[in-house]
Amino acid sequence: MLSAILYAIPFLGAGLAVTLLVSLLTVSLSLVIGGLMGVALVYGPAPLRWVIRGFSDVVRGIPILVLIFFVYYGLPVAGLNLQPFSAAVLALTVFKCAQVIENVRGAIGSIPRGQMDAGKAIGLTFPARLVYVIAPQAVRRFLPPWINGVTDAVKGSALVSLLGVTDLMHSIQQVIGRTYEALPLYVLGAVFYFVINYTLSMLSRRLELRYSYIRD
Structure with a gap:
C-alpha cells in the first residue's frame, strides 16, 4: 500500500496541477463573463x-x-471541434457562468433601490453610480456565495477525466491500472480534494462573518 502511494505521488501531483488549471480557468472566465451578464440581467434592456x-x-x-x-460530442456536429481540455473548460465555464449570474443578481438586488436614487440625486452618471455606489456594496454580498460556488467548480473538474483529460482523477485511475491498489489511491485523491475545498470553505466563512454586519 505504502509503495503504491509513493509511486503515485508524482503522477497525482501532475494531475493535481491540471485540476487546478482547469478550475482556475473556469473560475476566472465565468467570473468575468457571468459578472457582466449578471449586471446586464439587472440593468440591461x-x-x-x-x-x-x-x-x-x-x-x-x-x-x-x-x-x-454536449460540448465535446455535440458541437462537432455543428462544425466546432474542440480538444478535450478546451471542451472541458468551456462546459465548466458555461455551467459556472449561470451560477455567477444568479450571485450577481442576488447581490445587486439586495441593495436598497434608494442607493441608486441617491447617487442620481447628487448628479452621478449611471456608470459612476454602478462603480462607486452599487459595486462596493454588491461585492461584499457577492463574495461568500461565489467562493462556495468555486468549490463546486473544483469538484466538477473531476468529471473532465471522462474526456481523457489527465487531471487528478484520471491520474488516479491510471495509477490504479498499474498498481491495482484502488482504495488507498482513491483515499489519497479524496484528501487532495478535501484540502482544496476545505480551504475555500474556510475562506468563505471568514468573509461571511466579516461582512455579516452589512445584512444586519
Missing part, C-alpha cells in the same frame, strides 16, 4: 434580460455531466 434569464435557467437545469458531453 428587456430583450437582453430575457435572453440572459433563459440562458441561466436552462443551464442551471442541466446536469454538468450532460453539458460536458
Whole structure:
C-alpha cells in the first residue's frame, strides 16, 4: 500500500496541477463573463434580460455531466471541434457562468433601490453610480456565495477525466491500472480534494462573518 502511494505521488501531483488549471480557468472566465451578464440581467434592456434569464435557467437545469458531453460530442456536429481540455473548460465555464449570474443578481438586488436614487440625486452618471455606489456594496454580498460556488467548480473538474483529460482523477485511475491498489489511491485523491475545498470553505466563512454586519 505504502509503495503504491509513493509511486503515485508524482503522477497525482501532475494531475493535481491540471485540476487546478482547469478550475482556475473556469473560475476566472465565468467570473468575468457571468459578472457582466449578471449586471446586464439587472440593468440591461428587456430583450437582453430575457435572453440572459433563459440562458441561466436552462443551464442551471442541466446536469454538468450532460453539458460536458454536449460540448465535446455535440458541437462537432455543428462544425466546432474542440480538444478535450478546451471542451472541458468551456462546459465548466458555461455551467459556472449561470451560477455567477444568479450571485450577481442576488447581490445587486439586495441593495436598497434608494442607493441608486441617491447617487442620481447628487448628479452621478449611471456608470459612476454602478462603480462607486452599487459595486462596493454588491461585492461584499457577492463574495461568500461565489467562493462556495468555486468549490463546486473544483469538484466538477473531476468529471473532465471522462474526456481523457489527465487531471487528478484520471491520474488516479491510471495509477490504479498499474498498481491495482484502488482504495488507498482513491483515499489519497479524496484528501487532495478535501484540502482544496476545505480551504475555500474556510475562506468563505471568514468573509461571511466579516461582512455579516452589512445584512444586519
